Amino acid sequence: MPQAEVPLLELRGVVKTFRNAAGTPVHAVKDISLTVGRGEIIALVGESGSGKSTLGRIALGLIRPDKGEIRLNGRPLTELSPQAFRDARIAMQPIFQDATASLNPRRTVRELMRQAFGRSGRGSDAGIAALLDSVGLRPGSEYLPRLPHELSGGQRQRLAIARALAIEPQLIIADEPLSGADVSIRGQVLNLLLDIKDARNVAYLMITHDIAVARAFADRVLVMMQGEIVEEGPSGEVLSNPRHDYTRRLIAAVPVLARA
Amino acid sequence: MNGDQRATPIVKVEGLRISYLRGGNAVTAVKEASLAIRPGEAVGLVGESGSGKSTLARSLLGLNPQSRSQIDAGSIVIAGTDVTRYGPSQWEKIRGRPVAMIFQDPLTYLNPVMRIGRQIAESVRRHDRGADVRARVAELLRLVKLPEAIARAYPHELSGGMRQRVLIAIALGCRPKLLIADEPTTALDVTTQAEIMALLAELRERLGMAMLLISHDLGLVGSACSRIYVMYAGYVIENGSNGDVFIRPAHPYTKGLLLSAEVKRNADGRFVTIGGDVPNPATIVEGCPFRPRCPVAMDECGTMPAFTPIPNRAAHEVRCWYVERHPVIQAEEIHAAS
Numbered sequence: 001m002p003q004a005e006v007p008l009l010e011l012r013g014v015v016k017t018f019r020n021a022a023g024t025p026v027h028a029v030k031d032i033s034l035t036v037g038r039g040e041i042i043a044l045v046g047e048s049g050s051g052k053s054t055l056g057r058i059a060l061g062l063i064r065p066d067k068g069e070i071r072l073n074g075r076p077l078t079e080l081s082p083q084a085f086r087d088a089r090i091a092m093q094p095i096f097q098d099a100t101a102s103l104n105p106r107r108t109v110r111e112l113m114r115q116a117f118g119r120s121g122r123g124s125d126a127g128i129a130a131l132l133d134s135v136g137l138r139p140g141s142e143y144l145p146r147l148p149h150e151l152s153g154g155q156r157q158r159l160a161i162a163r164a165l166a167i168e169p170q171l172i173i174a175d176e177p178l179s180g181a182d183v184s185i186r187g188q189v190l191n192l193l194l195d196i197k198d199a200r201n202v203a204y205l206m207i208t209h210d211i212a213v214a215r216a217f218a219d220r221v222l223v224m225m226q227g228e229i230v231e232e233g234p235s236g237e238v239l240s241n242p243r244h245d246y247t248r249r250l251i252a253a254v255p256v257l258a259r260a
Numbered sequence: 261m262n263g264d265q266r267a268t269p270i271v272k273v274e275g276l277r278i279s280y281l282r283g284g285n286a287v288t289a290v291k292e293a294s295l296a297i298r299p300g301e302a303v304g305l306v307g308e309s310g311s312g313k314s315t316l317a318r319s320l321l322g323l324n325p326q327s328r329s330q331i332d333a334g335s336i337v338i339a340g341t342d343v344t345r346y347g348p349s350q351w352e353k354i355r356g357r358p359v360a361m362i363f364q365d366p367l368t369y370l371n372p373v374m375r376i377g378r379q380i381a382e383s384v385r386r387h388d389r390g391a392d393v394r395a396r397v398a399e400l401l402r403l404v405k406l407p408e409a410i411a412r413a414y415p416h417e418l419s420g421g422m423r424q425r426v427l428i429a430i431a432l433g434c435r436p437k438l439l440i441a442d443e444p445t446t447a448l449d450v451t452t453q454a455e456i457m458a459l460l461a462e463l464r465e466r467l468g469m470a471m472l473l474i475s476h477d478l479g480l481v482g483s484a485c486s487r488i489y490v491m492y493a494g495y496v497i498e499n500g501s502n503g504d505v506f507i508r509p510a511h512p513y514t515k516g517l518l519l520s521a522e523v524k525r526n527a528d529g530r531f532v533t534i535g536g537d538v539p540n541p542a543t544i545v546e547g548c549p550f551r552p553r554c555p556v557a558m559d560e561c562g563t564m565p566a567f568t569p570i571p572n573r574a575a576h577e578v579r580c581w582y583v584e585r586h587p588v589i590q591a592e593e594i595h596a597a598s
Contacts, residue, residue, distance in 0.1 A: 047449035047450065047451065048449055152537045152538065152540060153309060153538070154537045154538070155537070182308040182309055182476070182538045183308060183476060183478070183517055183520050183521050184308060184513075184516060184517050184520050184533070184534040184538060184553075185520075185533065185534070185537060185538065186520060186523070186531075186533070187520050187523075187530075187531035187532055187533025187534075188531075188533045188535075190523075190531040190533075191530055191531050191533065194529070194530075194531075209449065209450065210523075211450075212522070212523040213523055215523070216523045216524060216525055216531070217523075249451060250450060250451065252454075253450040253451045253453065253454040254450055254479065255453075255454075255457070255477070255479040255480045255482070255483040255484075256479045256482075256483070257478060257479050257482040257483075257506050257518070257521070
């Protein structure tokens with residue numbers, strides 16, 4: 001198969017069952033298969049308890065599935081040595097929902113970025129400043145000595161995105177990246193993610209409860225309920241013309257203004 | 261949803277200014293806010309982080325700690341009584357009636373080691389000493405559509421939606437005339453949110469209760485409230501009927517906020533957004549705080565304008581020099597500019 005046809009990320013028959021405090025099995029992910037192509041934007045939509053965050057963590061290699069296979073660029077992750085696993089994982093970076101919580105409050109922007117660049121050797125002040133510039137923290141050099149609490153919510157979100165970009169990922173898994181962002185700057189964050197995609201051909205797997213964001217941002221939408229994908233397709237089609245009853249209920253529950 | 265606009269307001273706030281004391285510095289969270297809520301009406305207060313909306317709401321129950329915050333100017337009148345200078349013990353007496361409040365995180369406001377029934381009973385006893393407490397607790401649980409058995413449960417045994425219903429029951433235990441709901445569904449899933457909002461609408465109808473709904477979610481406020489106040493950086497900058505503020509907004513900020521909330525792309529595939537950042541309350545901006553982000557800012561914007569009524573609209577007012585200078589074509593021109 002030519003390289004271009006191998007999906008960036010492929011999950012096949014992934015199963016994960018947890019046990020709750022009482023020992024009862026909780027089927028968080030039941031036999032899920034999905035693919036993410038190069039430069040593709042996928043939204044994984046569902047409510048709390050749907051298993052969407054567990055699925056994201058499995059794709060990140062943070063949770064090992066009970067069954068199933070994960071392939072990155074066609075290579076199965078589950079069969080790799082721990083070192084190869086770490087190297088392969090490098091292509092995926094999370095942006096967690098609370099940008100503040102994922103940033104050590106005592107580290108300066110310079111230290112937080114150096115940590116993200118790791119051993120790549122590109123974590124010089126000039127390299128960091130250039131990357132900060134590219135996410136709209138301009139001029140980047142002025143942000144180097146600052147601490148997270150000295151940044152606004154929007155700036156922290158941009159810093160989290162810059163950290164994710166430091167290792168030049170092919171795929172960014174973003175778990176509710178906008179839930180902490182104010183409405184008036186949400187469009188700025190989405191535009192930044194689009195710019196990054198255009199410049200670097202990054203793919204996104206966005207985990208979100210926000211139907212409006214999924215509809216406008218993603219190429220493809222997967223709707224998850226109780227560990228299963230109940231509906232899947234191009235975002236416009238799925239969210240404008242839903243087939244599954246759960247998708248319909250989810251859309252109907254979102255309060256909208258009369259003018260929208 | 262419409263309250264009687266001639267009736268005495270349950271709450272009337274005028275020119276309110278509230279500061280927090282942090283270290284040796286005072287940070288003014290509410291710079292100038294006025295609002296009135298009349299019996300039975302549903303009023304929405306929208307704003308982003310740092311807008312001062314929660315500080316304003318909490319001041320209506322005396323919940324901003326007096327050791328760390330102070331009212332610098334303006335007045336709060338509740339049911340005809342000026343409570344601006346009330347001390348903690350005076351607030352304690354009126355808290356819950358006529359004004360009660362529910363919050364985003366019910367767990368913080370529930371006692372983890374006390375059964376639900378007792379917590380509701382305590383609220384009933386606050387203002388009704390002679391009440392048949394058992395019967396009243398059962399009635400309140402029925403009102404919020406929870407089974408009676410919940411009375412014996414502890415908060416951690418309940419789901420987020422059920423906890424919010426318990427908090428509503430506790431608030432209703434005081435028989436309030438006004439329920440303040442501060443982001444009551446932000447922590448909940450959309451389907452649970454819809455259930456809680458339907459419950460609040462039904463309770464308002466049944467009990468003739470007014471509501472002040474505070475949220476960053478414009479869709480939520482727009483679907484539940486008949487009158488809207490918009491706050492930005494400590495100021496109420498626009499208010500009017502739901503139809504005027506959300507369908508024919510006048511202030512450039514309200515306009516931009518509504519466009520942002522739709523999460524739509526323009527012809528170039530870009531998301532519509534407001535440039536710049538939401539101001540930090542500690543930053544002091546001379547004049548209109550929206551000026552640094554405003555697409556139609558003018559020289560006059562270096563001073564904060566007074567409220568201007570919009571011609572031919574009942575009780576739609578805005579604080580904006582641009583709108584004041586362009587009273588007829590304001591909305592369209594701002595739309596074109598943004």
